[in-house]
Amino acid sequence: MGVPIVKEDMNDLNRAAPQIVACPNGPLLVRGELDLVTPEGDPIERKRRTVALCRCGVSAIKPFCDGTHKAIGFTTEP
């Protein structure tokens, strides 16, 4: 039934479709493969498959979220 999906196709599929969820009053949740790099192009280590990127500016572990947006009452409402 249909074209068999080989492993390479699955990887391409995964790579082609990363998803960024803009969490209300919170971080940007990144799912799927994409390169996270410094301005110089050096890779930033990604320790887990799904990561949360700081959006409020006060995280102590930027670019990742550390939950502090809750303590400062950060809101994404206009």
Add this chain to the structure above:
Amino acid sequence: MALSQTLADQGTFPHPSFAARGPLSTRLLELLSAAPEGSPDLLTLADEALVHAAEIVHDDDIQLSLFVLYGLHYGSVVETDDAWEWHPSLISLRRHLEAAFEAELRRVVPVPALPEPTSAAVAAALFALTGEEPGPSLSRYVAAKATKEQLAELLVHRSIYTLKEADPHSWAIPRLSGRAKAAMVEIQSDEYGGGRPERMHAAIFAGTMRGLGLDDRYGMYVDHVPAVTLASLNMMSMFGLNRRLRGAIAGHLAAFEMTSSIPNGLYARGFRRNGFGEDVTWYFDEHVEADAVHEQIAGRDLAGSLAEDEPALLPDILFGAAACLTVDGWAGAHILDAWTAGRSALRVPLASSVPSAADASAPAGAGASGWESRS
């Protein structure tokens, strides 16, 4: 010598690493010291224990019994005949104790007003619930004041759940479906190290324990923790193992994740202040980042999706979240109250009876076995 030890001496299996805390747990450990035979009645003793318990969550005999019963499903709690796991007498005892435990929790846990059963509204309600300040904070005390001895006590308390971190919620995976299941698996995969066993959160925590000179084998400190610490794990096990309560376990995980990143940052600070290095603080540092991810997934994709897909579960989602905050709040207050009063927060202080590898097979510390004399 306690009755449990005398009788266990006649059995086939080694003593557990902890002692009984009353007639019910004594009888239970006696039975588990040998292979099952017939259908022993435990409900009479259970009823007596329930009648005498002012509060089930603080009752040593009942909480230890539940801990042992759930331990048959987890392993590494009591070494016994595997046939006991599904023995009708023990399942019947567990259901009996669970019914009373659940009824008490539903009576005492304050549950907030229900939001609309949409993912966004449920996530917002859970973030609001978990954002309320529950009074003095254990994590702030740890960051600013805790001594090395107190840090060891904290790890002893935490070891009851954390050496099995994520396992109670994993019971819920086959009990969920669709989006909620995918979200639960996404979180749990990260908890279990994303395919790398050395990054499993329970394994990282074991390293933290070793860094403070503590024994990282499961159950070595059961005698040291009060009933409420056992109740915290027992509640999760009950929510996870009963499909009916899948709303509660989803809400529990959401509340747990939402109250983790910031406190773990403070715990890490307390360990660093006392001179501990990365090997010890890795566990806490890891949770600052991981749980900032997990709380987003747990709020919207786990609890929120579950409420959308099964709106009838909404009250239990909020109940499970509130129960997590309430019971863990009591466990935290127990520790903080003891420390601020200059006491040990353990049932049996560590100094006199930290087990060493050499006496692991010996009966539990003498100080912890005499429940008869205390009651």
